[in-house]
Amino acid sequence: MxxxxxxxxxxxxxxxxxxxxxxxxxxxxxMTVLNLPLGGKLPQPIRVCKPQGLTDKEVKAMCWISAPFAYKGRKSGMVDLPGRDQRPRWAANATFNISVGPDNTLSKINVTSFNGQAQTEIRNSISSRFGPPLPNPGGIVEWKRSDIYIRSYCSPAECRTEFLSPVEYAEWQGELDARKKKDLARPVAP
Incomplete structure (x- = not known):
């Protein structure tokens, strides 16, 4: 029984x-980008870097370069990332800005490479993982999938590449739509 x-x-x-x-x-x-969980929670809160850590050749854990900017429960700012040798060449010596939600969810990664001639290298690198970019006659190169949005553009001095989570992309599109509606209601002449 x-x-x-x-x-x-x-x-x-x-x-x-x-x-x-x-x-x-x-x-x-x-989804991971540069070994970071884009759209997912970071394993631990990010701390501000110790001053002596900023002079180290290799940082041990991601840290804020200075106190992050806080707005509507989000934090954003420049971070120092470990793993320089595990990144593609165009991102090895770049600067990184991220945005983190109140629940420690990583919503955006901005990479600034100080080589304005790297656009082809960046495009090939990202395309090797995410497929070909969207057709775009301008200088902006974009990838749009259900799990990530990527935009890269270069000036003579630098290239900026943005990785957005689906939630961040939807919020950004909502803000653009609201701005367009406001702009349509504006008078043409002063």
């Missing part, structure tokens, strides 16, 4: 197994 205490482990274990499998699948689907 089976008792409740004998059945409970059997009922619990399949549920636990399904949870663990689901967790593994979600973890495998997490």
């Amino acid at each position: 089976l008792t409740w205490s004998m059945m409970r482990p059997r009922l619990f274990l399949p549920s636990l197994a399904l949870f663990l499998v689901g967790t593994a699948v979600n973890a495998a689907e997490q």
Whole structure:
């Protein structure tokens, strides 16, 4: 005769197994860019870099270069990233600005490379992972997928590449639409 205490482990274990499998699948689907979980939570809050750490050749953990800018519960600012040797050449010595939500979710990564001639290298690097960019006759190169939006543009002195999570992209598009509506209501002449 089976008792409740004998059945409970059997009922619990399949549920636990399904949870663990689901967790593994979600973890495998997490979008990473430059070893950062874009659209996902950072494993720990980011601290401000120690002054002596800024002179180190290799930083040990991501840190804010200075106190981040805070707005509507988000923090954004320049960070120092570990793993210089694991990044593509165009991003090895770049500067990085990120935006983090109140729940420590990484929503945006901006990379500034100080080589305005690197656009072809950047395009080829990003295309090798995300496929060909959208057709665009201008100088901006874009990739738009359901899991990421990327935009890269160069001036003679630098190239800027932005990686946006789907949530960040949707908010940005909403802000652009609202701005367009306001602009349409503006008078043409002063």
